[in-house]
Amino acid sequence: MATTVIPFGPQHPVLPEPVHLTLKVEDEIVKEAIPALGYVHRGLEKLADIRDYHQMINVCERVCGICSMIHAVCYSQSIEELMGVEVPDRAKMLRIIWSELHRCHSHLLWLGLFADAFGFEALFMQFWRVRERIMDINEATTGSRVIVSVNVIGGVRADLSPEQIRWILSEIEIVEKEVRAMQDTIMNDYTVKSRTVGIGVMTKEQAWELGAAGPTLRGSGVAQDMRMTGYGAYGELDFEPVVETAGDCWARSTVRFREVLQSIDLVRQAIAKLPEGELATKVKGNPPEGEIFTRVEQPRGECVYYIRGNGTKHLDRLRIRTPTFANIPPLLGMLPGCELADVPVIVLSIDPCISCTER
Amino acid sequence: MLFTPNVIKNLLKKPVTRKYPFEVRAPFSNYRGELVIDINKCIFCGLCSRKCPSQCITVDKSSGTWQCDPHACVYCGLCRDNCPTKCLSMKDTHRKPVAEKVTWIEHGNPPKPKKRTVEAKPEPEVKPEPAPEAKPEAEVEAKPEVKVEAKTEAPVETKVEVKSEVEAKAKPKTKKSGKKGKKGGK
Ligand code: SF4
Ligand code: SF4
Numbered sequence: 422m423a424t425t426v427i428p429f430g431p432q433h434p435v436l437p438e439p440v441h442l443t444l445k446v447e448d449e450i451v452k453e454a455i456p457a458l459g460y461v462h463r464g465l466e467k468l469a470d471i472r473d474y475h476q477m478i479n480v481c482e483r484v485c486g487i488c489s490m491i492h493a494v495c496y497s498q499s500i501e502e503l504m505g506v507e508v509p510d511r512a513k514m515l516r517i518i519w520s521e522l523h524r525c526h527s528h529l530l531w532l533g534l535f536a537d538a539f540g541f542e543a544l545f546m547q548f549w550r551v552r553e554r555i556m557d558i559n560e561a562t563t564g565s566r567v568i569v570s571v572n573v574i575g576g577v578r579a580d581l582s583p584e585q586i587r588w589i590l591s592e593i594e595i596v597e598k599e600v601r602a603m604q605d606t607i608m609n610d611y612t613v614k615s616r617t618v619g620i621g622v623m624t625k626e627q628a629w630e631l632g633a634a635g636p637t638l639r640g641s642g643v644a645q646d647m648r649m650t651g652y653g654a655y656g657e658l659d660f661e662p663v664v665e666t667a668g669d670c671w672a673r674s675t676v677r678f679r680e681v682l683q684s685i686d687l688v689r690q691a692i693a694k695l696p697e698g699e700l701a702t703k704v705k706g707n708p709p710e711g712e713i714f715t716r717v718e719q720p721r722g723e724c725v726y727y728i729r730g731n732g733t734k735h736l737d738r739l740r741i742r743t744p745t746f747a748n749i750p751p752l753l754g755m756l757p758g759c760e761l762a763d764v765p766v767i768v769l770s771i772d773p774c775i776s777c778t779e780r
Numbered sequence: 781m782l783f784t785p786n787v788i789k790n791l792l793k794k795p796v797t798r799k800y801p802f803e804v805r806a807p808f809s810n811y812r813g814e815l816v817i818d819i820n821k822c823i824f825c826g827l828c829s830r831k832c833p834s835q836c837i838t839v840d841k842s843s844g845t846w847q848c849d850p851h852a853c854v855y856c857g858l859c860r861d862n863c864p865t866k867c868l869s870m871k872d873t874h875r876k877p878v879a880e881k882v883t884w885i886e887h888g889n890p891p892k893p894k895k896r897t898v899e900a901k902p903e904p905e906v907k908p909e910p911a912p913e914a915k916p917e918a919e920v921e922a923k924p925e926v927k928v929e930a931k932t933e934a935p936v937e938t939k940v941e942v943k944s945e946v947e948a949k950a951k952p953k954t955k956k957s958g959k960k961g962k963k964g965g966k
Contacts, residue, residue: 472833479833479856547786550796557808564812564870570856578861605782 424452427761431460435538435765438775442768446761454756456749462779466739473734474500474708475574482568484741485777487530490516490523491719492741493572498652499715499728500574503708509699512576513654517691518589519559519569520653525684526555527720528677529600531772532607535674538769539616544606551599554592561585576701586692597685600678607678608671617671621755621767624668633751634744635722636680637771640673642666647718658690670770677772680720707734719744721772743777807872812855814871815848819888821867822846828859828868844890851881 425446431439439460445453468480481496482489494516501508533548556566563569563579571579581589607613623633628641638645639662646662648655663679665672708730715726722744729738748771755767798805807813824844829837836852837859839845860868 472835475831476833479854479858543787544783553796560811561808564808564810564857565855568854568856570812570858602786606786610782 423447429454429764429768431457433765435534435769436773438773440768440773440775442756442764444756444761444764449761451756451759451761451764454753456753458749458775458779460779461776463776465780466741469736469739471735474730474736477736477739478572478574479570481739481741482570482572484743484780485719485774486567487527487774488523488719488721489568490519490572491717491724493570494520494653495715495717495724495726496728497572497574498717499713499726500708502715503711503713503728503730504574504704504706506575506702506704508576509702510654510696511698512700514691514695515577515579515581515700516572517654517658518581518688518695519563519571521684521687521691522555522558523569524720525596525681525688526552526559528681528684529555531677531720531769532674532681535766535769536607536613538765539613541613544603544613547599547603551596554596558589558592562589573701575704576699578701580700581695586695590689590692593685593688597682600681600685604678608675614671616763616766617674617770618667618669620670620763621759621770622667622669623751623755625666627754628668628751631751631754632747633722634747635719635772636663636673636676637722637748637751639664640676641668645723647716647723650716652715652717654691654694657694658687660687670766673770707732708736712738721745721774721777722747741780743774743780745771745774745778748773749778809872811872812857812870813874815850815853815855815860816869816871817846817848817886818867818869819846819886821865822886822888822890823865824888824890825864827862827864831858831862833858841890844888846886846888848884850875850884 427444427446429442429444430436431441441457441460443455443457444451445455465480465484469477472480478493478496482493484492500506529548529552533545533552536542536544536548559569560566562581562585563571569579571577623631623637623641625642628638629643633641633643642664644662644664646660648660649662651657663676663683665676708728710730710732712727712729715728717724724744725742727738727740727742728736731737752768752771752773755770756764759767824839824841824846826839826841829835829839832853833856834852834854836849838847840847855870855874857870860870
């Protein structure tokens with residue numbers, strides 16, 4: 422059988438992000454996939470040379486255009502640990518609230534795109550309609566829809582008033598209701614299932630060996646979530662990772678769907694436990710010499726920051742490993758053997774965020 | 781099939797989207813929109829330009845210009861939060877799109893306590909006794925008043941600012957005027 426080479430991306434209708442895959446196809450069956458990255462490399466890490474460590478928060482936020490808050494939290498946590506700064510409890514809880522709101526809207530965005538990938542336009546619009554309520558919460562409480570810019574080293578710089586909290590609670594209740602109305606469609610609908618069940622299967626061992634992260638890993642039955650480590654104030658909340666065992670596209674979408682509901686629950690818990698107090702501790706001086714690793718859970722998986730300080734206001738080294746980077750080898754493991762028409766669905770099932778991978 | 785209830789519900793409800801250009805949602809009150817400056821309150825300390833993560837603000841104290849590249853601004857609001865005189869603020873609507881790149885320059889009157897005192901000194905020199913500023917630092921406190929009386933050319937507002945500053949920063953003032961006294965002496 423002759424091998425045909427089909428280019429997939431960097432511009433592809435289902436994938437707004439530029440990743441290129443060279444697919445070697447035999448009779449509509451993918452035999453091999455070779456990735457090419459680097460279309461949107463921005464060199465953000467180099468900026469640590471000319472921006473001081475406070476300004477780098479705003480740079481780190483822009484690593485990802487969807488989960489900006491969690492990148493900023495990861496960076497601030499690293500610097501705080503390096504400098505030995507104690508973050509007030511209220512700030513920790515507020516960070517969780519915004520982080521979980523980000524996770525929630527990121528998953529809703531992905532669920533919509535995923536529905537779009539298998540051609541379910543109406544479902545796509547439903548998810549994005551619901552997502553809009555969370556974007557409104559972000560905008561009303563922080564001043565911006567996506568790049569919220571509320572983190573500072575030592576805490577946060579925005580607060581939630583009692584009215585805002587009441588409003589958030591009523592909004593997320595509507596969100597929960599509307600998301601639950603779509604549960605049956607995304608999990609049990611015949612057409613949806615025929616496009617997702619048994620497609621792009623990755624076993625537990627494969628997932629572990631290839632170093633998958635986040636919902637891609639949990640969809641294959643490995644219960645690993647950085648929030649289990651209790652960073653920030655996650656230790657005070659009731660949290661259990663969402664795990665599915667099928668390892669196919671259906672499992673990965675179900676994990677994300679259930680995580681939306683879980684995030685809503687975590688927001689409620691965090692609001693219930695929101696302590697009174699300071700928003701931020703004053704930070705003096707520069708990060709001392711030393712290095713630090715921080716791991717947080719992003720919507721797409723585990724994100725790792727490595728930071729080395731040198732006693733000046735500029736950092737020596739800022740290395741960011743984003744979850745999509747970890748999920749590309751598993752993707753290449755899933756593709757061989759699938760049909761060409763399923764490639765968009767499988768590629769989307771890892772929730773690729775290429776601009777964050779290339780920073 | 782399982783989507784049918786949603787479809788029926790959506791058919792009966794009115795659309796969630798707005799007819800945008802004709803119908804605009806009321807902005808949220810603390811939305812970080814366009815940056816505005818009240819240049820008359822600005823003291824040209826330059827803190828905003830140092831804090832700005834996109835480094836789009838340039839403050840020149842000597843010529844009294846405050847300059848911002850609005851296309852580079854990322855609307856983080858850090859300059860607003862750090863401004864000591866609270867002269868920066870943000871509107872709750874975003875900037876209108878423009879077809880050409882612009883640089884936004886504001887001209888203001890930087891308070892020049894140093895220069896004012898330097899200017900002030902020659903005048904008393906011309907007038908009655910040149911001796912006092914050269915010698916005693918105790919009399920320095922009295923000088924600002926003399927200054928204000930002496931300067932008739934300067935605008936009234938700036939005078940008041942200078943005065944209030946002088947009163948506020950008592951310690952640095954005496955130091956500075958001490959230096960100036962030396963300068964005057966030289
Ligand atoms: S921080 Fe405020 S007072 Fe200082 S230069 Fe900037 S705008 Fe002017
Ligand atoms: S809003 Fe942010 S980016 Fe814009 S001028 Fe102020 S500090 Fe700079």
